[in-house]
Amino acid sequence: MKAVVMGGGIAGLLAARVLTESFDDVVVLERDKLSDEPEYRAGVPQGRHVHGLLVRGGEIMEGLFPGLRDELVRSGAHLMDAGEMRILNPLGWVASGRSGMPLLVVSRPLLETHIRRRVTAKIVDDVHVTGLSFRGSTVDGVLTRDGRIDADLVVDASGRSSKLPAWLAEAGIAVPEPEVVDSRTGYATRLYTAPPEIPVVVAESLSAPDTPRGGIVMRIEGDRVMVTAQGAGGDHPPRDPEGFQQFLDSLRGPIAGMLADAEPVTPVYLFARTASRRIAFEQVTGWPGGLVAIGDAVCVFNPVYGQGMTVAAMAALLFRRHSDFSAKGCRDFQRKVAKTAKGSWVLSSNADQGWAGVEKTPAPLMRAFRWYMKKWQVALVHDQDIFLRFLRVVHLVASPATLMNPVVFRRLAKYSRLDPRPGRRRAARSPR
DSSP states (O other), X not given: OEEEEEOOSHHHHHHXXXXXXXXXXXXXXXXXXXXXXXXXXXXXXXXXXXXXXXXXXXXXXXXXXXXHHHHHHHTTOEEEEGGGOEEEETTXXXXXXXXXXXXXXXXXXXXXXXXXXXXXXXXXXXXXXXXXXXXXXXXXXXXXXXXXXXXXXXXXXXXXXXXXXXXXXXXXXXXXXXXXXXXXXXXXXXXXXOOTTSOSEEEEOXXXXXXXXXXXXXXXXXXXXXXXXXXXXXXXXXXXXXXHHHHHHTSSSSHHHHTTTOOBOSOOEEEOOOOEEEOOGGGOTTOOBTEEEOGGGTEEOOGGGXXXXXXXXXXXXXXXXXXXXXXXXXXXXXXXXXXXXXXXXXXXXXXXXXXXXXXXXXXXXHXXXXXXXXXXXXXXXXXXXXXXXXXXXXXXXXXXXXXXXHHHHHHHHHHTTSOOOTTSXXXXXXXX
């Protein structure tokens, strides 16, 4: 049995790792030319910017590749307690504290390179897939510029640029229009030398509709810090160094001051393809056998929330519990993929609808969501237990249902009496 995975990014590599447990031959096809060393590549345009690997994602990767975490730390990544991140929300610094959850802080190129070295599947780079090969109602391979590659299973893990809807349409299979939520967020990132006093992670979060600017400082390998400025609702940070610095100076927190003794080592890089997009492949009638899709090919999240790699890891594990890749089996698989992404999609897409001009949810529901999130913002600043409960949900370690209990509701009611309006106090210049 042979599986062909289109895409050599995180989603494709993790899928290939699990598929090697049940398929005799697994081949990963990657369009980019790959290096043996951590390097940015064209197929991951957001790779130059801060990536968040949630705790659940780190747990899955460590399970698939035992010792990966220590290996990455030896190569310059950082391991910290997730609860000790310095996070400034619109109302102040959250009540951080030890959570017992290990958080791996790592650049995207370093993480992807180390995973690629561990995968035993055959990885072929510089391959341009041009379509699918059909035998009746079953996909039996892929077409490339250099010919056809046969397969018993084709996995589309080609990411945001996937051509799968068009290829299915060419075969007479209708795909629903994607659901898109665009917060019009833009990134600008620059690397600096890392003064020793800078914490591993300092984040200033965005919040619709009143706080459109934020940023993250993250220590990475090579004694450097990655600084990503974020602007939502079209308020994007600029590319020129002076404008980038002015954007950092405009933030409420200490990011600009922390960099006073840091030297820039790269230009400023931009990224603005941040719209969230979900395609309901599970609803497609006539879905062919021998074909499944995972990762960003199915559901793209706004990178601000750091959900993409972890949801892709969760989807990869589905291959362990699924062996039927007939037409019915593949459609069942797509239902499981959709279910895996559902919670993260609801949280992030509803948050993004708060920006002007984006709202899709009926107004009363959206007003209720905003009201509820304002209560959480207040509680997170004042109550460490509330913060740690919320953190477990954000990192996909616990279900959102764990927040729906009388203890949480009583505390939210208590803090709701405090002034929830942002901007009443300027944030302190230092996280501690």
